[in-house]
Amino acid sequence: MRLAIISVSNKGQELAIDLKEKLDLDSTIIRCDLYHKNVKKYFPLLFSEYDGIIAIMASGILIRSIAGLIKSKVTDPAVLNIDDNGRFVISTLSGHLGGANELTNKIAALIDATSVITTSTDVNRKLGIDVLARDLYLAIDNPKEILYFNKAILEGREISLTVNPNKNFEYLFDYLNNVTLEINVSIYYSSKMNIDEILVSLDEHEMILKEKKIVVGIGCRRDKECRYIYDGVKKSLKDLNILISRVNMFASAEIKKDEKGILELSNKLNIPVSFVEIDKLKLFESNDISKSEFVKSKFGIYGVCEPSALIMAGFDSRLIYKKTSYDGVTIAIAISN
Known part of the structure; x- marks a missing residue:
């Protein structure tokens, strides 16, 4: 999830900085950016660029700022409202499809606040x-x-x-x-x-x-055993509450096409694996992927698991799990739009 945190007061900004530090440790949060004041200027940008917006401000300011931007429960981002003291986290917009309700509970737990959810089914x-x-x-x-x-x-x-x-x-x-x-x-x-x-x-x-197409991108050290790769995959999917039977494909770079551990895992779980050509990985651009200078110096590409997953998930796909390391294995997960 790509998140923006926007605040209007100094106290709210302090809470935003603290919250960002916590969210940056979460592999399911692909990016978390901070904005301060200038709400009229920033909210149109946030609605188009982020999956979720955490607004630390009075509810009146928030409602007046987003009223003209709301279009559909299918496309609107998740919007949360937090008071300056961090006592309440309110799911304000796109509680279900946008994930605001789930995010509300996550944020409330991180800052020891009370979550407020009002959707009828919940x-x-x-x-x-x-x-x-x-x-x-x-x-x-x-x-x-x-x-x-x-x-x-x-x-x-x-x-x-x-x-x-x-x-x-x-x-x-x-x-x-x-x-x-x-x-x-x-x-x-x-x-x-x-x-x-x-x-x-x-x-x-x-x-x-x-x-939607779920692709697990895999990178690993040479000759990494299948069990270690499988452990990394399982831990990543557990963070997202995804069963292995829901995964559509594994992906890696063509330099890994002879890795026995990856091939064995593909056969074991009956999940196809695709190996992306180096040229495609070199040309691929995304603001959400991390870049490793070590991988670049060794293979001429900045990464394996994230770009491989995004390419195989298709055009306009997005990361739902950023590059995370598990004992010589790196895992990223992408989903089609």
């Missing part, structure tokens, strides 16, 4: 269909139907989920079995369904949830 301990989609990294083809399905869930009505029987949906079943929020669903199978889609239906209402 306060009633129900699993919103948009929460399910976000948690499982699924795109929603018809977001206008979210309100209908969430209202039905609040009323305790049964939702139908239809999937292709030839696809491993272990991640979906595991999620439904372990989630602490309530939802009443029945699972149906149809070979007419596309293999990467889930049909949600009730009465005459339907929506399609489609898998």
Whole structure:
């Protein structure tokens, strides 16, 4: 997640600096930038450039600043509101699809504050269909139907989920079995369904949830054993609450195409691996990737795991887990848009 923290007072700025230091240690936070004052100037930029905005200011200032920028629950960034004393963290905008509710709980824990969440499904301990989609990294083809399905869930009505029987949906079943929020669903199978889609239906209402492509980028020292690579992958996915069965692909640089540990892991988990050509890695540019001078001096490229994951996830993909090292293994995770 790319975050911006904006403050207006000196006290708020101090809290922003402290919070950034904590967030920079979190592998799921790809970038965290600070802004101070000039809210009219900065908010239009923040809405277009960041996944989440943490506004340390009075709620009135925040609401007046973003009112003209709000467009859709599908595209608007997560917006959080924190008071100068850091007592309350309020999920203000894009609680579900934007991830504001989840981020609110994370930030509140970091600064020992009280989280405030007001979305209906959450306060009633129900699993919103948009929460399910976000948690499982699924795109929603018809977001206008979210309100209908969430209202039905609040009323305790049964939702139908239809999937292709030839696809491993272990991640979906595991999620439904372990989630602490309530939802009443029945699972149906149809070979007419596309293999990467889930049909949600009730009465005459339907929506399609489609898998976004999740790519785990891997870098490692020469001859690194499979078990160590697997440990790094598992730890990274655990931080994101992603089951291994939800991963679509592994990726690395072509200089790693003979690494037995990576090939063995691919075979073991039945997850394909792609090795990206050095020329593509040299040409690839992104403001979100870290650059290693050591890797550059040795291989002529600035990195392996992050650019490999982004390239294989496709155009306009984004990192959801920045380069993290695990005993000679580096892992990054990207997702298609």
